[in-house]
Amino acid sequence: MEIRTVGVVGAGQMGNGIAHVMALAGYDVMLNDISQDMLEKGLAKIHSNLERQVSRDKISADDMKAAMARIKPTVQLPDLGQVDLVIESATEREAVKQSIFEQLVPHLEPHTILTSNTSSISITRLASGTDRPEKFMGFHFMNPVPIMQLVELIRGIATDQETFQACSAVVEKLGKTSATSEDFPAFIVNRILMPMINEAVYTLYEGVGNVTSIDVSMKLGTNHPMGPLELADFIGLDTCLAIMNVLHDGLADTKYRPCPLLTKYVEAGWLGRKTGRGFYDYRGETPVPTR
């Protein structure tokens, strides 16, 4: 089946990026969030990111105008009932995602494909709470969505081939590249990336280095574009902790135990860039390390 309309649930950093690339590729997008404020901030972010692409001659002003016109914001989840494809991108908490699917399913067309942008949670388990596990899969974008080339595609145990092909075709239309992962905790990218970030936090916790020396070491020593602590702040420390907990619980191996210092930052509400403070303090002109 051909996908023409897309519903995105959650207008945070990932949801607004997904709405951005979908609209630019010609899909009509319904963007939903529980918070009107987050919806407005999400739309403003899409606008400024599109403007940046226009100023760098990546897209034309007409492309930008057309993309903005294709995005319809709504705080009413049932407004997504008519779309061909739903990409859920709300907070990384299983109960939140399950509740969204539970509320949405009664309003959906029978043909609608349901997907989640989850970073780590079992696709099979999320699918089993819906009426269509065969039309459910993982559609995992990378941050920042307009820039990163990869989309991980994850089949649940029941996902059918037609659903997988329809999602692969969307990735192609976006001009991105897909990699397929089996449905195990945190899939491929975060199975490898998140233990590295967690280890960087242990390195800080144990005093092996400070924020600056750890990030400089990994940037200049291994040519990573961002140091691991800078990247953790960019992803969101709540999301990093949630992923570590899924790895720890799902694989039952102590090598995945989240660093207590990561837990402490999350408990403080220091979630990284999105709250203005994490391993760095972003409230001034330039980021300042907090340790």
Ligand SMILES: CC(=O)CC(=O)SCCNC(=O)CCNC(=O)[C@H](O)C(C)(C)COP(=O)(O)OP(=O)(O)OC[C@H]1O[C@@H](n2cnc3c(N)ncnc32)[C@H](O)[C@@H]1OP(=O)(O)O
């Ligand atoms: C947690 C998960 O589930 C999975 C994940 O996503 S893990 C995280 C994956 N992401 C990464 O690892 C990102 C690592 N960092 C990077 O690649 C780079 O630092 C970066 C691309 C984010 C920024 O690159 P940079 O060279 O420092 O900055 P800059 O030169 O200003 O920007 C490079 C490009 O990114 C764009 N960009 C930067 N930040 C952006 C943002 N937040 N949103 C949209 N576009 C952005 C810029 O416009 C620029 O675009 P062009 O090349 O088209 O002109």
Ligand SMILES: NC(=O)C1=CN([C@@H]2O[C@H](COP(=O)(O)OP(=O)(O)OC[C@H]3O[C@@H](n4cnc5c(N)ncnc54)[C@H](OP(=O)(O)O)[C@@H]3O)[C@@H](O)[C@H]2O)C=CC1
């Ligand atoms: N951050 C990253 O680098 C990546 C994240 N992901 C995944 O994407 C998803 C979203 O992450 P991210 O965008 O970073 O998180 P954010 O915290 O930036 O955004 C989450 C958004 O979801 C909203 N939300 C919460 N509950 C609901 C609900 N019931 N209905 C609709 N919206 C809701 C939140 O609103 P409010 O703030 O009002 O609660 C917020 O606007 C997560 O599953 C995450 O694991 C995937 C790839 C990369």
